[in-house]
Amino acid sequence: MDEFDGVLVMLMAAGGRIAGRTTIQKLGYFSTIPEVIQAHYRPHYYGPYSADIAGAIQALVSYGFIEERVEMPDAPGSASTPDWKRYTYSLTGDGEKLVRRLKEEHPSEALEIEEIVGVCRDTANLDSRVLSWAAKVHYIQTREKRDMPHDEIREIARTLNWDLTEEQIGRGVALLKNLHFA
Secondary structure, three states: OEHHHHHHHHHHHOOOEEEOHHHHHHHHHHHHOOOOOEOOOEOOOOOOEOHHHHHHHHHHHHHOOEEEEEEOOOOOOOOOOOOOOEEEEEEOHHHHHHHHHHHHHOHHHHHHHHHHHHHHHHHHOOOHHHHHHHHHHHHHHHHHOOOOOHHHHHHHHHHOOOOOOHHHHHHHHHHHHHOOOO
16 A cells, blocks of 8 residues: 555544544554555655655645644743744545545454554554653664663663653553564
């Protein structure tokens, strides 16, 4: 399944709406592990990042299959930074029709994505931070081609400008185990 179809199926699996670009990026990353979605990832500040997925999101917005909403801080002087924004994506009616067709054309891939999204929802409430921690741990272990102790993961994470605490690694590993990726 390509990144366009994958993003649409992820949105449907999450109930038609996902808050945050990072969440979509990480769900996409987890969907590339069993090779359900074809997208390339590289290290980035919030963990593995795919320009393919980012481009698919923007294209799907422009095609009218998903809607993008931008949330800004509510009040001046709030705890968030002045440039803070959160993007929320929702399927449109046309997007829902397309996903129904995709699920008929690619039933096994759609089911696999639904399972990944379900585990991430049930285990981490689709929290972008937890998904990022798990993706970072998986990325490091895959790059190194082995399971590693937490202290070694932390050292390699630092070389990628990722600061992971023991607790974050533990929560990431727990999610990976629930996904059957660890």
